[in-house]
Every structure is written in structure tokens, then in C-alpha cells.
Amino acid sequence: MSRGIDVTVAAIIERDGRFLVVEERAGGNLVLNQPAGHLEQGESLLAAVARETLEETGHRFDPEHVVGFYLWRSEEADTTYLRIAFCGDVEPSADAALDDGIVAVHWLSRAELLRRHHQLRSPMVLRCIDDYLRGERHSLDCLTYLEPRRVELDEPAFG
Numbered sequence: 001m002s003r004g005i006d007v008t009v010a011a012i013i014e015r016d017g018r019f020l021v022v023e024e025r026a027g028g029n030l031v032l033n034q035p036a037g038h039l040e041q042g043e044s045l046l047a048a049v050a051r052e053t054l055e056e057t058g059h060r061f062d063p064e065h066v067v068g069f070y071l072w073r074s075e076e077a078d079t080t081y082l083r084i085a086f087c088g089d090v091e092p093s094a095d096a097a098l099d100d101g102i103v104a105v106h107w108l109s110r111a112e113l114l115r116r117h118h119q120l121r122s123p124m125v126l127r128c129i130d131d132y133l134r135g136e137r138h139s140l141d142c143l144t145y146l147e148p149r150r151v152e153l154d155e156p157a158f159g
Contacts, residue, residue: 004079008082009052010083019129021108031121032120033125034125044145059090065141066137066139067085067131068085085131
């Protein structure tokens with residue numbers, strides 16, 4: 001039975017033609033992925049991608065644009081993932097310890113990632129990079145956060 005949809009965020013970070021990726025243990029294998037992870041309860045998408053990048057790479061991430069929204073079904077995990085990918089810049093953080101499971105942090109070119117395609121955690125890894133390289137950029141203003149509040153019965157539903 002399907003577990004539903006998992007919302008994840010990912011950071012696309014490029015410097016001089018190389019992308020920041022993590023090498024991590026997943027399902028008993030070493031895989032490559034962008035700094036990425038699950039949205040936590042009560043967390044904004046921007047806070048989630050900044051947190052995941054810091055935890056997985058030791059770098060502070062400043063999201064500047066949305067690269068895209070990606071829906072992918074993993075038959076193996078029996079899960080559908082909705083990934084929101086952001087691009088931006090990073091600065092190292094001297095006091096950050098890496099998450100358990102992170103084996104190494106690399107700066108790899110697209111060609112190097114392609115040569116290691118068998119290690120990519122999902123097809124979203126290269127797709128996000130390709131969209132970034134094509135210039136896909138959307139304003140962070142496309143994200144809307146609705147705070148929960150009590151709606152009065154005589155209040156219009158919208159407005």
C-alpha cells in the first residue's frame with residue numbers, strides 16, 4: 001500500500017561549473033544527491049532547504065529562486081515524492097556537524113555526475129541540474145504560506 005506523498009526540498013548550488021552534492025548511505029548503498037530532505041511539521045520550504053543544506057554539507061544556504069517542482073514515484077519505496085528545488089549561494093559554517101549517513105561532500109560537474117549515474121539517488125538529481133542549467137528560475141514570491149486561523153462563518157472564504 002502506498003505511503004502517500006512525501007514533500008522534500010533540494011538545494012541546487014553551482015560554483016564554476018560544479019555542483020554541491022552529498023554522498024550518503026541509503027538502502028545499504030552509497031548514493032549521490034543534492035543537499036535535500038523532508039519538510040518538517042510547521043516548517044517553511046525556505047527554512048527546510050536552509051536547514052537540510054546546513055545539516056548535510058556544513059554550508060549556510062541562501063535560497064534565491066525556485067528551480068522547479070518535481071513529482072516522482074519510487075516503486076521501490078512505494079512512495080511519491082514532491083520535490084521543490086531551490087538555487088542560491090552558500091557559505092561554509094565552521095561549527096556545523098554533518099548528519100549521520102553523510103559520507104562526503106563533493107563539488108562535481110554535470111559530466112562527473114553523469115559518469116556516476118548509477119549512484120544517483122533518483123532521476124530528480126540530474127533533472128534539477130538540467131533545469132538549472134537551462135535557466136529555470138522562478139521568484140520565491142511564487143510560494144505562499146497560509147497561516148492556520150479560525151474562519152468566522154459570516155466571513156468570506158477568500159479575501
